[in-house]
Amino acid sequence: MTYQDIFGRLTLDALPFTAFIRAPSVNEAVASTAASIVVVGALTVLFLLTRYRLWGPLWRDWLTSTDHKKIGIMYIVFSLVMMTRGVIEGVVMRTQQAFGLDGGFLQPDHFAQLFSTHGTIMIFFVAMPFVAGFINYVMPLQIGARDVAFPVMNQISLGLTVASGVMLMVSLVVGKFSTGGWSAYPPYTGAAFNPGVGPDYWIWAIVVSGLGTTLSGINFATTIYKMRAPGMTFFRMPLFTWTVVCSSILMVFALPPLSVAALLLGLDRYLDFHFFTNDLGGNMMNYANLFWLFGHPEVYLLVLPAYGMFSEVFATYSAKRLYGYTSLVIATMSIAVLSFTVWLHHFFTMGQSALINAAFGIATMLIAIPTGVKVYDWMATMYRGRIRISVPMIYGIGFLVLFVIGGLTGVILANPTIDYQVHNSLFLVAHFHNVLIPGVLFGLLAGYNYWFPKAFGFRLNERLGRRSAFLWIAGFSLTFFPLYFVGLMGMPRRSFSYTDPAFVPYMIVAVLGAFCIFSALITILVQLKVSIKERDQNRVPIGDPWDARTLEWSIPAPPPEYNFALLPQVRERDEFAMAKIEGRAYAAEGDYEDIEVPKNTPIGFVLCVLSGVWMFALVWWIWWLAALATALIILAVILWTFDIDNEHVIPAADVRKAHEAWLEQIRLTKPVDRDHEADPSNQGLAKTELEG
């Protein structure tokens, strides 16, 4: 047996430390530091878990849990960890470009790895799990369900996503990540030009996390179609749930093109296929089409749930019914459908006829119509409302202003004649950050501040929340508005260096903005720490701290494992708001029943580990290990299906006892009005200011 038989192409040269020791430079120092942070971070977590004896609780309460609420929280924790890395990479890139006149401190390949991992991480391992986390936590509560349709598959989705994210972390320490950008266009990422491990890391992380997301989409769609509470008709569903319907449809239909694109690229690289090669009849345009057939719906997959969150936030903090509910539903559906008809605008300059470009340009501009409808609906929701400018509203208003600018630059780019001038420039980079940060990220952060008390039973610190929100808004504006200008001046995206001194002032403003964003992220972490410390003053056990409208606020915070002691009977839209107005909130209607909940299972964690091993083995050509992992994955799934008695019952008596204790607590709690929303006196019982 040779070395290659056992370790494939894995050698000590794969470690960045080796390169640093052989030839020290700033570039290698940055790479080694990044790798060290990953290693030290992982070791610290392991140490702390051991030190505080948390392995048992972690395993019992979290890793093996099938509770959609816990899975949602794990998704969000994972995405915050990945976001930290993604933001730091952004800061490093901005710094490089600030010093990038005729050089800079990074090597071109290192810079290329940075923008490839930054894009891949931010889309697949920050935005997607953040959105999936919220959907998991909130959607079943909003429709009055006790769980998602497939709780164990939910756990498996999480496992697959995390395993792929871990691969990106591993690529920082062992070997190098792809230099081909987040879209990984062949033939550059093919075996002929890029024989290393980089594109392979990308391929397997994308394939495995893509599978996880497809399964999530199936799960969410089935949950909404089949598990709504009695009376919860489609047009009584909260708008966030509506956006989840559309997002799930996009997950089910738009993820397969990505999986196909990545797998075919894998076949080209591993098995000498010729889908996208330059020779023997390969055609890279097939890749471009497949990738963007996924890539464009993807941005709507992310932004629609954020729209849903803003819809909840605007209505709640304006103490008003959402304006134009039906038009918002129609607009959401229209965007979901149109998102499949515009993918070609990602490559206007790649040789189609003018007619085709024009058709796709017009389709793209059409999306501005339903989006515009939404913006007006949100503004009309606030009009003459009793508005409280709390943290989610600051994000919301920042979103309205900034997102409209991002949308308008999108309409500019949708014109093929203009696109020819600015494509592949920093103008484009400014545009998509302008929709993704104020659109998706602000929505998620607004949702984070809004739903946090529901999940953990205490409110987040308001002062630090505001500070963070303003830092995000300022940081975003400073970083990305200058990029529009340098883009129009002709600076290409993804350049590690440039020769025109006119770019320098803009780049300096942008790097200041990047540090501003970094401090916004740090402020969020500080906010979390401070809020945990002073949690006892901010508890909201009754569960409705914001005088909100939808069903998730009608249950205790944090909610019991089974969510609803008594399944709600839904009579109208915004059921909880109407119940409060009509004075029938917190009434115990109906009989308590035994509730079946799924037992804990380790299958998600097992598949997470095995798929991680499988990916690593494939990347490094350790064939025996890949075969072993494949066999074990199949075996694990088969063995799991033999466990057919996988539910346990919570007796009706226990449910009744817990519920009656909570109802008793409500009777003893003093309701607070909106002027005291941020006071310790707010225990989650609202003196409602809503009007019919």
Next chain:
Amino acid sequence: MHAVEVNQHPGLNLTQHSDVHVPKNATVIFGFWIFLMSDMVFFGLMFAIYITMIGATADGPGPKELFDFTSLALQTGALLLSSLTAGMALLVLKYNQRQRTMVLWLLATLILGLTFLTLEVRDFIAMFAMDAGPWRSGYLSAFFGLVPLHGLHVTMGCLWLVVLLIQLSIFGMVPKLKTRFMRFALFWHFLDLIWIGIFSIVYFGAWTYG
């Protein structure tokens, strides 16, 4: 009244067989339909790629030289027949007839599935011997990206069926297994449908127009 209940669904009657799990069963089957839709998109894209690459033979062998239609006729026959036997097994399940009859229909399904796979692999080996593997051209890459993908699905289906038969012998026909058999049958019919596409487009269509 009874007859109406029995015929509520074209397949296994979800409301009649398991009083406790009624809504859950409908949910599970619905989720599986969505999975099949997603898989259908996957296959649809591979068909599209194949169609765009029919001309990309790079002076290598093309559709006119490659296909053995005798073997293909046998493969088609085996697979279509297996869909029939799977359907019969589900009818036995639906009308609560003898479990042994159902197992026999399922074993027939398994044997026909394996026959299909054997014939298909034999064809691939023959193509490899002619230096007509995926390494040869874009066209053959598209062929070997699509047809073996279907074969892989059939292999997984066979494995699934074996596992289900083992579970049947251990647990008996519990409600959970019923919906598993129903999902298996949906999957199996779906693969039949894909095969009809493969035969009409990959083989016959390319042979006619390629």
